Amino acid sequence: MTSKNNLRTGGQLLVDGLRVNGVDRVFCVPGESYLAALDAFHDVPEIQLVVCRHESGAAMMADTHARMTGRPGVVFVTRGPGATNASAGVHIAFQDSTPMILFIGQVARDFLDREAFQEIDYRRMFGQMAKWVAEIADTARVPEYVSRAFYVSQSGRPGPVVLSLPEDMLAERAAPSDILAAKAVEAHPGEADMKELAQLLGKAERPLMIVGGGGWNAGACDDLRAFAEANALAVAVTFRCQDKFDNSHACYAGDLGVGPNPKLLQRVRESDLLVVVGARLGEMTTVGYTLIDIPKPKQAFVHVYPGPEELGRVYQPTLAVNAGMKAFAAAVRAVKVGQPKWRQWTKDARADYLAWTKPPKIPGRVQMGEIMDWLNERLPADSVVCNGAGNFATWANRFYRYRSFASLMGPTSGSMGFGLPAAVAAKLADPKRLVVVFAGDGDFMMTGQELATAVQYGADIVVLVGNNGMLGTIRMHQEREYPGRVCATDLANPDFAALARAYGAHGEVVERTDQFAAAFEAAVKSGKPAVIELRLDPEAITPMATLSGIRKAALEKAKA
Numbered sequence: 001m002t003s004k005n006n007l008r009t010g011g012q013l014l015v016d017g018l019r020v021n022g023v024d025r026v027f028c029v030p031g032e033s034y035l036a037a038l039d040a041f042h043d044v045p046e047i048q049l050v051v052c053r054h055e056s057g058a059a060m061m062a063d064t065h066a067r068m069t070g071r072p073g074v075v076f077v078t079r080g081p082g083a084t085n086a087s088a089g090v091h092i093a094f095q096d097s098t099p100m101i102l103f104i105g106q107v108a109r110d111f112l113d114r115e116a117f118q119e120i121d122y123r124r125m126f127g128q129m130a131k132w133v134a135e136i137a138d139t140a141r142v143p144e145y146v147s148r149a150f151y152v153s154q155s156g157r158p159g160p161v162v163l164s165l166p167e168d169m170l171a172e173r174a175a176p177s178d179i180l181a182a183k184a185v186e187a188h189p190g191e192a193d194m195k196e197l198a199q200l201l202g203k204a205e206r207p208l209m210i211v212g213g214g215g216w217n218a219g220a221c222d223d224l225r226a227f228a229e230a231n232a233l234a235v236a237v238t239f240r241c242q243d244k245f246d247n248s249h250a251c252y253a254g255d256l257g258v259g260p261n262p263k264l265l266q267r268v269r270e271s272d273l274l275v276v277v278g279a280r281l282g283e284m285t286t287v288g289y290t291l292i293d294i295p296k297p298k299q300a301f302v303h304v305y306p307g308p309e310e311l312g313r314v315y316q317p318t319l320a321v322n323a324g325m326k327a328f329a330a331a332v333r334a335v336k337v338g339q340p341k342w343r344q345w346t347k348d349a350r351a352d353y354l355a356w357t358k359p360p361k362i363p364g365r366v367q368m369g370e371i372m373d374w375l376n377e378r379l380p381a382d383s384v385v386c387n388g389a390g391n392f393a394t395w396a397n398r399f400y401r402y403r404s405f406a407s408l409m410g411p412t413s414g415s416m417g418f419g420l421p422a423a424v425a426a427k428l429a430d431p432k433r434l435v436v437v438f439a440g441d442g443d444f445m446m447t448g449q450e451l452a453t454a455v456q457y458g459a460d461i462v463v464l465v466g467n468n469g470m471l472g473t474i475r476m477h478q479e480r481e482y483p484g485r486v487c488a489t490d491l492a493n494p495d496f497a498a499l500a501r502a503y504g505a506h507g508e509v510v511e512r513t514d515q516f517a518a519a520f521e522a523a524v525k526s527g528k529p530a531v532i533e534l535r536l537d538p539e540a541i542t543p544m545a546t547l548s549g550i551r552k553a554a555l556e557k558a559k560a
């Protein structure tokens, strides 16, 4: 980078630090608080700066970029409102254990602590949802902070870090020496750990492996699959981690998430050994912490986790292994017990999964089950399916067969609006892959403006909008708890296909099942981002239950 007498601005030092760390794409909404950093990007064409329409979208894109590439996602936003908007994506990255670095422009150092224009103390603001938050007070120390951000975000349990950048610090010049690229630090399992795991497995009759969390890559998933295969182990995944284990594999038993298969829950209860790899076993995975005894599980319990802070936090493990996913998977690949005694148990688990994922018929002219069957045939195994939150996402969560690593971008935080920005980043990261979003009508409108970003950068994604004219998930809960007392859940929606066309995207409307295939193929062929509105019968509130049925059952229960 150009410099006067070896002096570089804080902005230049920062961007050089990103370049050294192999960053090739940064997501941002610009602000006057970090002009010196923006200016430094001007000289570094190898880093693409993607300008987004809202900071939540920018942060969600950075999260997905990290999941796709295995390297920290980088996002730049302005102070105050930029930071508060970005916080949606920071929380997602925290709960998903995604490495992310959020840079925030800050007021000048001589204004700090006066509540200057848009001033926030980011250490306090992000304290609970970032791994580390710091403010760089000295231009000469920019390389040190950037380097540490790359280490912290990737090491142990990965997650977001936040660096605040006072604007005068960014503009000032200094001449510190360059940094080297940071390398993620991953704990390795000890030999004794692997031996004990093999012994526990040797004693088991009904073992179940549960896989989830962050820090995975395709190689680690491969190694784990080889271990499961060699030992005929039944494998379940946690909420929104279906892409960690090939769903078409004979060992795959389904996911523990929202609305899980009761037979899988029963299997967890009946198991005599749980091997939990990378998952925290949070509320969503454990039916509100009721599935496994706390603090002492009744089964033998092996917990493998990249950060020691989670081991023994809720569950007392028989064997706690502090190891990164790649290191653990590489080591466990070689573990083989003699003749597994549980082959039938694993076969039964697979049969339960297959029965559970036969799509049902629903009310109305758009049969989502048939559409899911069609998509399972049509989408290549490496397609990326993205979603946010809402009942519409259930179709993708339960009935789609994820067959490769990073084929699912869904927030374990259950944050609406994640799917569309995630899809944009996924498509930019790997344009060869087909990228499909499952969004409800409410969900789509949360970050729908990033369709403009998709058009601007040529991210040709296909967005399926399940339009039922309501925030259906909440309506469902209302009808269960307060039957007939509908409140704040109806939506008056735009014409989604026309809206898409106004953005310069392709728009389709599907009112009957038989229109779907043609609409999908036209969307893919359009050479543009595309939105397909699926007009759903509001009665079809979940794949298995109707709206009036839920209300009726709740009214009857109230009478009894």
Ligand SMILES: Cc1ncc(C[n+]2csc(CCOP(=O)(O)OP(=O)(O)O)c2C)c(N)n1
Pocket (backbone or CB within 6 Å): 389, 390, 391, 392, 393, 414, 415, 416, 417, 439, 440, 441, 442, 443, 444, 466, 468, 470, 471, 472, 473, 474
């Ligand atoms: C950011 C955010 N706000 C609110 C919620 C609570 N919430 C969960 S699902 C949902 C409704 C989703 O509606 P829609 O996208 O239309 O999908 P549907 O349930 O109707 O299929 C809401 C409001 C949330 N999960 N995330």
Ligand SMILES: [Mg+2]
Pocket (backbone or CB within 6 Å): 440, 441, 442, 466, 467, 468, 469, 470, 471, 472
């Ligand atoms: Mg809806």
